[in-house]
Amino acid sequence: MAAIDMPIAGGHASDAHGDPDAMYLDAKKGIASWMLTLDHKRIGLMYLTMISLAFLAGGTFALLLRIELFSRGKTIVDAETYNRFFTLHGAIMVFLFIIPSVPGALGNFFLPIMVGAKDVAFPRLNLLSFYLYLCGATLALCSIVMGSIDTGWTFYTPYSVQTTNSVISMTMGVFVLGFSSILTGLNFLVTVHTMRAPGITWTRLPLFVWGMYATALMQILATPVLAITLLLLCAERFFGIGIFDPKLGGDPVLFQHFFWFYSHPAVYIMIVPGMAIVSELIATFSRRAIFGQFAIAMSSIALALLGFLVWGHHMFTAGMSEFSTMLFSALTMLVAIPSGVKVFNWTATLYRGSIVWASPMLYALAFIFLFAIGGLTGLFLGTLSVDVHLTDTYFVVAHFHYVMMGGTVIGFLGGLLYWWPKMTGKMHDEVKAKIGFVFVFVGFNVTFMSQFIMGSRGMPRRYYDYLPQYEPFHRASTIGSWILGIGLFLTAYTLLEALWKGKKAPRNPWGSAGYEWMTDTPPCLVNFHETPIITRGPYDYHLATPEELATGWDEVEAAAPPAKKSDRPHSK
């Protein structure tokens, strides 16, 4: 384990993993140096690779679903295949992509750097969590080979007790993935509490770290409930113990309670990291601290806590008592407060800032736009009598895609573009990134805006075929999905192209005051050659020295022809 008191030299990394001052990708070479690495940055990159593959798989299923729904009747696949596709799309996107995405990839890479630590508190657990993720993902994918699961990602009983046996491998996969999630959360909590560099007080903690901290709390507290629920589901199938199956005296609604007791906090496990990234992006590209920084941090914690009290709003028509629905509706309304606080604070940050229209900032502004829609449509669904009409229709599908994709995925893409130079040392092509953004933004809105309308008109979810009056909306949605797909491929190409064609990135290409930009690009194995001593907040542009804020572009250009002299001092 890494030493918690953070000695300047020594520790685990230097002994087994090469020169602590070497760039982390050069410190050691070979397959084993990746497979057995304890370096949080390499583990982050491995996570990034795996979740990108998961996103590709889940996205492929999404595009196939949309093509199937382009016309009435059978378009490309039969009904059973369609049911499998939407189950796999949901399960892969939720459990294999969104939940591990920001914490596993960006969190692992940047959380230790942003608190000035050399690694996470438990590097071996960190590697274990990655391998658990691989095991869980493999088990989950086995269900495709085993005849494929068709229950929807929610595994509602009693259908999931009666359908094919591939439910077992999928639920066991999700069970194992849960442990991966718990270990990551545990690691982050301990790291934030014990390994902050001198001067990083709680009030100077970057908002990304606050977001990861809130997420970690939820991961640790909620995931075990999902694990118990899924084990009970397996026990029900194997032994017929009669917890959920009404034929055996069980209660199918109980499963929904258990399931949403995890899966609603999971919604915040997904969105809070997205918000955390956006807070970083807006601060950097406005060149000033987030307005109401403390309120932003506390609203993440508030969301994490409220997230535990509102699971019943998934079940307003499921057969709960009127008293329960009343409580859950009232508590659900409260979620709007911290969500609104965040949106207002982000917007207020722009006032009298100096706004850089860089590609990550476009994603951050798009996040506010899309999350506002996702959040406001939540008001329709939290209002009981209106929810009765809208629940289980495409309105709900559109609502959670605006939050999950328009929120988390857009934030994730923004974060990826923002930190890509720090992670890889290479700068992507901003023009291509912005063109990709336009496609993503337009495509996303076309895809899901049409789903809002068909939903409020009464089109239910998870339908293989539909009535003629919904066809124009389905067609618009499918065409939107193609635009969105083009945008995502273009963005992926832009990032990958940077690896072999990109300019060398300087230390601080965006001119940020954040702590992670104080170190080398890419960072050395131990993140900082010397433990940093922090004397200001991560967004205190007025306190940062010109050296700290210097982008370093001048040196890069000086090193490459055509030479351009710079009179700025070296920024390190």
Added chain:
Amino acid sequence: MNEPNAPATFQLPEQMSTVSGDIDWLYYFIYWLSVVLFVAIVTTMIYWAIKYRERKGHKAEPTGHNLTLEIAWTIAPLFILAFLFHKGFQGYMDLAVAPANSIEIRVNAKQWSWEFVYPNGGSSSELHVPAHKPVKLIMGSGDVLHSFYVPALRVKRDVVPGMFTSVWFEATHVGHDDIACAEYCGGRSTGPSGELPYEPSDDPRNPYPPGQATGHWAMHAMLFVETDDDYEKFLKSVGDKCEEFASTGKLCPAEIAAAQGQRLYGNKGCLACHTTTGAPGIGPSWKGIWGKEESTNVGMVKVDENYVRESILDPQAKIVTGFGPVMPTFRGQVSNLELDELMAYIKSLK
């Protein structure tokens, strides 16, 4: 069916029930509230992002504090939220409490069809109801979860195996709409591994072709709201066999169910503890008990389908005050059909 339908708007389907006006008002209230807030946030965001764009000679000002502003936008939404919650809950209670004089129609949902059983014992796969009369649907499922959804009525309720759920509505005019299943319940392609071509049909009453692929989406049924005369005619056509039965000296189907229940009352041994005369036995008498509010060890309980079902299958759950916890469970000994028959019998003991 010639009456004009209340018009559909771009966002919402036509209104066909007494509650739909209130619900739509609330929908559009939230819609316009959202539009105003959204436009305000996004135009402010874009305006500032352009006005304060990075350029030569322009520098960001350090962020200040404005506690009043922050408290204001934390507290102010609470009033709107409280209003939305209040209106939403009010509307929900309207949907939850059926008028006492409702026509009761039994709904059986199964993979993948609906069956509607009318008070006279007749049944059909399309739902016919009279206009201007409250109708209460008592719904059960024999297999997995389903959900009864009629967009124009603005009602939706899950149909859960192992319990009864109910939904009520009063249609405001003659017309028709689609009934959909809103809770995923599986599906499959029939024929050799689904090789049959699946072609949707243009028949609005039967939009999904029978005999090919079937599933969740194909649980489509029509709702017909009719005049009283048409409804009476319909009842006769599907099952008002009472007259027919009477002419042959037999009972009509609803009475058959009750008679069947009476037989079970003897065979299953209910009569050992429950009288049908109103005299108390070891357990409460069945006479006049249906629909009554009974005081139990867990508070007041209405004697309805769910309570009777529970009391047969799990007798200790709610015990009527003054009686002991002595009844054994009948779980596994009475089928769903027999439960219905017992209830028909208890209902008949007015």
